[in-house]
Amino acid sequence: MIGLLYQFPTWMQRLYRGVTWRHRDTGAAYLTFDDGPIPDITPAILDILAKYGVKATFFVVGDNIQKYPHIYARMLSEGHRVGNHTMHHIKGTKFNLDDYMRDVDECRQIIDEHTSPTLMREGQGGKPLFRPPYGRMKYSQKRATLNRGYEIILWDVLTHDYNPRYTPEKMLRVVKRYTRSGSIINFHDSVKSGARTIEVLPQVIEWLQAEGYKIEVL
Ligand SMILES: [Zn+2]
Numbered sequence: 001m002i003g004l005l006y007q008f009p010t011w012m013q014r015l016y017r018g019v020t021w022r023h024r025d026t027g028a029a030y031l032t033f034d035d036g037p038i039p040d041i042t043p044a045i046l047d048i049l050a051k052y053g054v055k056a057t058f059f060v061v062g063d064n065i066q067k068y069p070h071i072y073a074r075m076l077s078e079g080h081r082v083g084n085h086t087m088h089h090i091k092g093t094k095f096n097l098d099d100y101m102r103d104v105d106e107c108r109q110i111i112d113e114h115t116s117p118t119l120m121r122e123g124q125g126g127k128p129l130f131r132p133p134y135g136r137m138k139y140s141q142k143r144a145t146l147n148r149g150y151e152i153i154l155w156d157v158l159t160h161d162y163n164p165r166y167t168p169e170k171m172l173r174v175v176k177r178y179t180r181s182g183s184i185i186n187f188h189d190s191v192k193s194g195a196r197t198i199e200v201l202p203q204v205i206e207w208l209q210a211e212g213y214k215i216e217v218l
Contacts, residue, residue: 018146022156023182029213030182031056031204032155033197034085034131036189037064037071044198045189046074052205055079057218058189059131059153062087062107065114072114081217082115083129083153084108092137100141104130104148127151129218153218155186161193161200168200175204179211184218 023030031049036042036058049056058075060082065072075082087106095103108128130150137145145152157178160166166174175185185204187197208215 016142016152016154018142019152019154020184021154022180022184023218025181026216027181027212027214028216029179029208030184030216030218031187032059032131032153032184032218033057033187033189034059034133035061035064035089037068037075038189038191039068039071041191041194041198042068042071042189043074044194045201046078046080048198048201048205049080050078052202052209054205054215055081055217056215057081057083057129057153059083059085059129060107060111061085061089062110063089065110069114076115079217081129082111083131083218084111084150085131086133089133091134092132092141095141097138097140097144100137101144101148104145108148129153153184155184156180157183157185159185159187159197159200161187161197162190164192164196166196168196168203171196171200172203172207176207179208179213181213 033045033056037060058080060072084104084107087103090103092100128150130145131153135154142152157175159171159174161171179185205215
């Protein structure tokens with residue numbers, strides 16, 4: 001039962017059919033960071049990833065790209081992959097289809113405007129990626145997003161880094177317990193999670209590497 005606290009329950013996974021929770025048995029683990037780019041936190045995470053020579057996937061908020069284009073450019077120039085996390089970080093269940101998709105499209109436009117082809121690196125091809133804020137969206141929104149050609153990415157390992165009750169020690173325990181080959185691990189580069197994420201990230205990377213996981217972009 002405790003798994004329900006860290007992973008979406010099976011009935012919800014069925015509701016979200018067509019959505020990627022975990023990659024197949026690839027021998028890799030995938031680090032993902034939602035909600036940036038923002039000053040201080042995102043650069044500190046990029047520093048850690050650079051130190052370990054590890055690439056990650058950032059689900060970016062369009063509004064933050066507009067505010068901090070230099071941090072966004074740094075993500076790309078260092079070989080990380082980005083995905084759409086809507087323009088204003090909106091919760092699907094609170095929006096009708098048209099308004100939701102307008103926000104998705106606006107984020108895509110900002111991503112395109114700020115992504116020069118020279119910044120594209122290997123591993124950034126393939127389908128564009130989308131992650132719904134809060135992991136929540138209506139069925140109609142899911143269909144419309146898939147119809148736009150997106151791969152919708154959720155996660156199978158939730159670190160709860162946004163929750164102040166989750167100490168770095170507890171987050172590491174969650175990662176150790178639930179990570180399997182192909183796991184998609186959810187972190188945030190946000191003000192709320194910042195310090196704890198930055199503290200636990202090196203320990204997570206070292207553990208994954210010691211366990212023999214390749215760490216790759218989605
Ligand atoms: Zn988010």
